[in-house]
Amino acid sequence: MTRRAEQIGETRQRIVDAAVHLHGTVGPAATSIAAIAERAGVTRLTVYRHFPDDTALFAACSQDWLARRPLPRPDQWALIPAPTERLRTGLTDLYRFYRSGARMLALVHRDLDAIPAPIREARQAGERQQVEVLASAFADRGRRERRLRRALAAHAAAFPTWRSLCEGQGLTDVEAVAAMTALVSELPGR
Template identity: 50%
Template sequence: MSEQQGPVPKRAYQKAKRAEDEQRTRGRIVDAAEHLHGSLGPARTTVSAVADCAGVTRATVYRHFADEEALFLACSREWLSRQQLPDPSAWGLIDDPAERLRTGLMDIYGFYRRGAQMMTLIHRDVEAVPAVVVAGRRSREQEWLHALLRPLPGHRRKLVRAAVAHATSFTTWQSLCGAHGLSDRSAVELVVGMVERAAQR
């Protein structure tokens, strides 16, 4: 017969509750930083503002995060975890270069549209963004670029690479769809035409 378990010792219960409270506090701090990055921008987000928004003290913020870079990394990971990121592996299943380009760009432009507010401020305040976050973004963009370039005729030529790099850039989407009001599909058709002409030269 198995022994019947007794009640959880008070000290163990208090320790577990304290850990849960700390995790909730950490979550509030990350949420506050994300909110401020997406509304004011990184350059205008201070630790004091994060603390006020989260309802904690500056000391509490620093107890959870050694410095602003650590907080920014946690915020970035949390935001990215909720995004539907472009999937280059799915594009690789498409043999036709032009169709792969259209599909990939629609995927990328959808991501840009959904995250437009945050990404606009991140790009504006890039000098305030930790280098590791910028490097991560550029690495993803290079992966997209290579996946779309690989099957294109003349993909090794500088003109073709420049055309695809321009097509996949957030600032290109921002100009065509944000400033000029094009739909994602219209913008994609426009830049696909540009890339195809570059590949034919």
């Protein structure tokens, strides 16, 4: 019985590994159950036995991929009372994470519509929480200033912003953090 349970666990992990590999090479939209099964060395039926729907498969794939890297820690950023230092720390943490998973994140971002709604919505909620932590330390004067600050913080914290600045324009993470920290902290047109 123990060996059978081990085999089931090994098969499940091979399926997850295959999904992670395909999501990171061709993207979620181009990853089929047949391709996952072929890469894992199992049948499509076996994939469905382990993962009855796309949400279960995406959740396992995401959990496995995220478990292999240090995640951004907005709970730690929130402990920093100085607004600019909190922003700098948070962006440094985010940009490190983006760099460590750039290929997968680019494909996931490109194929966002192919990701099951519960997974996509959880990701978006996490992004909103990060922006709230980054922007909330600032003492903004009025609704307009608060709205502008949150918009700029959201822009600074977004993966496409990091990608444009660092991959597209060749900035280092340190340079990109400094530029975005200045933009969000100083509020242009004040």
